Amino acid sequence: MAHLDFDSVKDATLVAEAVARWAEHEWQGPVTVRSATTLSGGLDNFVHAIGLDGEALPAPWQQDLVIRIAPSQQRLTHVREEMLLQNWIADRGYPAPRVLGLLRENWNFQLPAQIAALVPGVQLLDEVKAHPQRMKELIGLLAKLHVDLHQLDHTDWPTADATGTAAIKRTRLVHERIEAGRADLSVAMRQVQTGLDWCAAHPVDPTICHGDFHPLNVVFDTATGAAVVVDWTDVTLDDPHSDIARTATLFRCAAIAGGSAIERVALRLVGPLLARMYLRAYGQLRPFDRQRLRHWEALHLLNGLAQLDLLNDPVAETSAAGQSFPPWIGRSIERRLQRTLRRAATAT
Secondary structure: OOOOOHHHHHOHHHHHHHHHHHHHHHHOOOOEEEEEEEEEEOOOOEEEEEEEEOOOOOHHHHOOEEEEEOOOHHHHHHHHHHHHHHHHHHHOOOOOOOEEEEEOOOOOOOOOEEEEEOOOOEEHHHHHHHOHHHHHHHHHHHHHHHHHHHOOOOOOOOOOOOOOHHHHHHHHHHHHHHHOOOHHHHHHHHHHHHHHHHHHHOOOOOEEEOOOOOHHHEEEOOOOOOEEEOOOOOOEEEOHHHHHHHHHHHHHOHHHHOOOHHHHHHHHHHHHHHHHHHHHHHHHHOOOOHHHHHHHHHHHHHHHHHHHHHHOOOOOOOOOOOOOOOHHHHHHHHHHHHHHHHHHHHHO
């Protein structure tokens, strides 16, 4: 089987054809491509929607599919574990799609890839933008989904995660960007680390944490009102305050997700409102420690600055490197980080 170059993984049609050839070998029958559409090329994965036809295909593989391709073969172990945990969560009744299969070096791209059923619907953020009069209701739905995840019984969690995984992952990127030339992040990193040390010294019961829980990772079915949570790349057992803080921080930094200058300005204005709505709705269902939350918010804001720096870096080895963002986005995150650090200092 001839292997395609790395840039080809961005092409949904080439990816779909490669999956079809793999499927022909797997199930010993002809397979054709029905559809192929790129969904995203984000920081962590290339994501395409594909459709396959073939009598030899098992029934689950005949529906519309989504394929998430990791950018490096070194991610294989992580991708395999993500599939295990995501299916464990789905099997316990939480609204997460089951992963149908894992492609490894046995297909044209030699990159780890997950294949699951394509969830029907729209991103929850699009539903909020389309129906702003339902904003409180939809953000309430988001909070309820998050609470349900944090309350899911994890007695037989299939991996030996230790609380602190989120801190390790988010600080790693900051240190990498400091080494890449952003020495100005060092002072804030030391302050953030002080807060993380305090959290470690005052542990709380861990919960299942999604790690990147926000309206772009929730698919809302407008016909049924049902919602499904996707993208479980960062799932782990950890301090739930880290998970809550990441969601609130992503709302407050929502401008980075805007597709145009007008949309970024609008998200800059409405993002803090959505954060407050989310925290209020979550807190009404499951109380949390607001002082502890500030330490985690500071980490996620600093991580946001590091991610912004990475996305602006044209030579970075990510699927979304070389993007351009207005300088005011970085300045806005920096100001919020400084305010959060000052408030977090009172918690220690």
